Amino acid sequence: MTYEERMKWFREARFGIYVHFGLYSILGRGEWTMYSERIPAAEYAQLADQFNPAPGCAKEWVETAKAAGAKYMVLTTRHHEGFCLFDSQYSDFTSVKHGCKRDIVREYVDAAREAGLKVGLYYSLLDWRFPGYFEPEKYPQSKEALLKQIHGQVRELMTNYGKIDLLEYDGGWDAKLKLDKQGWADFWQADKLNAMVRELQPTIIINDRSGKKEDIETPEQVVRAGKELMTESCMCIGDSCAWGYTRFNPNWKTSEQLLQHLIQAAQLDGNYLLNIGPDPQGHIRNEEIERVQQVGIWLQKNGEAVYNSERCDLIGSSQPGLVDLNLQGPWTRKGNIGYWCIFRWPGNTATAVMVDTPVKRVTLLATGEEFKFQWNATTGRLQIFGLPALPPDPLASVLKVEFEDIPRRKKEEDLSSWISGN
Ligand code: GLC
Numbered sequence: 001m002t003y004e005e006r007m008k009w010f011r012e013a014r015f016g017i018y019v020h021f022g023l024y025s026i027l028g029r030g031e032w033t034m035y036s037e038r039i040p041a042a043e044y045a046q047l048a049d050q051f052n053p054a055p056g057c058a059k060e061w062v063e064t065a066k067a068a069g070a071k072y073m074v075l076t077t078r079h080h081e082g083f084c085l086f087d088s089q090y091s092d093f094t095s096v097k098h099g100c101k102r103d104i105v106r107e108y109v110d111a112a113r114e115a116g117l118k119v120g121l122y123y124s125l126l127d128w129r130f131p132g133y134f135e136p137e138k139y140p141q142s143k144e145a146l147l148k149q150i151h152g153q154v155r156e157l158m159t160n161y162g163k164i165d166l167l168e169y170d171g172g173w174d175a176k177l178k179l180d181k182q183g184w185a186d187f188w189q190a191d192k193l194n195a196m197v198r199e200l201q202p203t204i205i206i207n208d209r210s211g212k213k214e215d216i217e218t219p220e221q222v223v224r225a226g227k228e229l230m231t232e233s234c235m236c237i238g239d240s241c242a243w244g245y246t247r248f249n250p251n252w253k254t255s256e257q258l259l260q261h262l263i264q265a266a267q268l269d270g271n272y273l274l275n276i277g278p279d280p281q282g283h284i285r286n287e288e289i290e291r292v293q294q295v296g297i298w299l300q301k302n303g304e305a306v307y308n309s310e311r312c313d314l315i316g317s318s319q320p321g322l323v324d325l326n327l328q329g330p331w332t333r334k335g336n337i338g339y340w341c342i343f344r345w346p347g348n349t350a351t352a353v354m355v356d357t358p359v360k361r362v363t364l365l366a367t368g369e370e371f372k373f374q375w376n377a378t379t380g381r382l383q384i385f386g387l388p389a390l391p392p393d394p395l396a397s398v399l400k401v402e403f404e405d406i407p408r409r410k411k412e413e414d415l416s417s418w419i420s421g422n
Helices: 003-013 041-050 057-068 104-114 140-159 181-188 190-200 255-267 286-305
Strands: 015-019 072-078 118-124 166-170 230-236 271-276 331-334 337-342 350-352 359-364 373-375 382-384 397-403
Touching: 003 118, 003 230, 003 271, 015 057, 015 118, 057 072, 057 104, 057 271, 057 286, 072 104, 072 166, 104 118, 118 140, 140 166, 140 190, 181 190, 230 255, 255 271, 255 286, 255 331, 271 286, 286 337, 286 397, 337 350, 359 373
Parallel strands: 015 072, 015 271, 072 118, 118 166, 230 271
Antiparallel strands: 331 337, 337 397, 350 382, 359 397, 373 382
């Protein structure tokens, strides 16, 4: 199977929901609490018996992802604290042996599959309970034990839950932050690890956080184009670095911001993985539900502009802030159709510049209403007339522009030619 074939569903999906859930959810201070407060492992381990999420919580996560219009999900099967949400021969520190005594990964995988969502698993390589992670030279046996556990647990995850679509490693960096990516990959024996994964799950997509390049890059808290691989930009709805439940979390992003990030990711031919951090019972807080639902409502009407979209060469304009000299315009594309996603509605007339391809028809994607337009083949200026004075959609309105060919951007050979209008 080629890279393109393997990536097909992922590219079409564009939008996923990330779920951070673990013992840290009980504390409500984010997923880094064990380390940032230097809580000794034995003391932290006592949380395991309090881990008692409500029955059916995984269904709730899946329902939220569906309502958001997401096409796949990724669950933290174990974060840096080392607590596993699955049954493991390699550790007793699991949700099956403590607290609720349930295999949360199984519940999640079943619920996601039943809802038709692709299934992603997150797995942290580093485990803060092992001195051999922090000081591998000083504690070689602990490092060996850690590696044995990782290779064994990844095998379990890849064997016991049917077809897994996506594997997202994390925590690949070395504690002293000295190694380069190859050094990380060597430390985790990523070549061997991923060869096993691919043998067990031949169609799986793997991220690059083990230090080994593989299929996708996963930048955090920013939306950007891939440097070498296709990109999945992941982000919190609240503050950065509060992926796990953070009880007091003042800076929620608005639905408008979330949608702009999603559209921007699609414009850059990448995906957007938006995180929710369920509370100790596994429930998703209203602040998160409301916001992702708004995105879902928008996608119901405008999803054509996002799912399975391709990169578009065109630029704005008529949108303050989004026009610049040669950067990305707010367009996506499918074949000869351009989708102009307008966040800052211009009023009755929308103007796009540097359009090199003849236009056949312009409609509002959400309603099909058609608009008059004028395209100047010499200057490349496209004007769309008779639009409503107020934005038709408060989040973003999409003009569907049908071209005679794949829309291309016109080169401005003489940067001053627009002054005379010729
Ligand atoms: C990071 C953080 C982590 C978070 C993750 C999300 O590397 O360490 O807490 O889970 O990225 O992708």
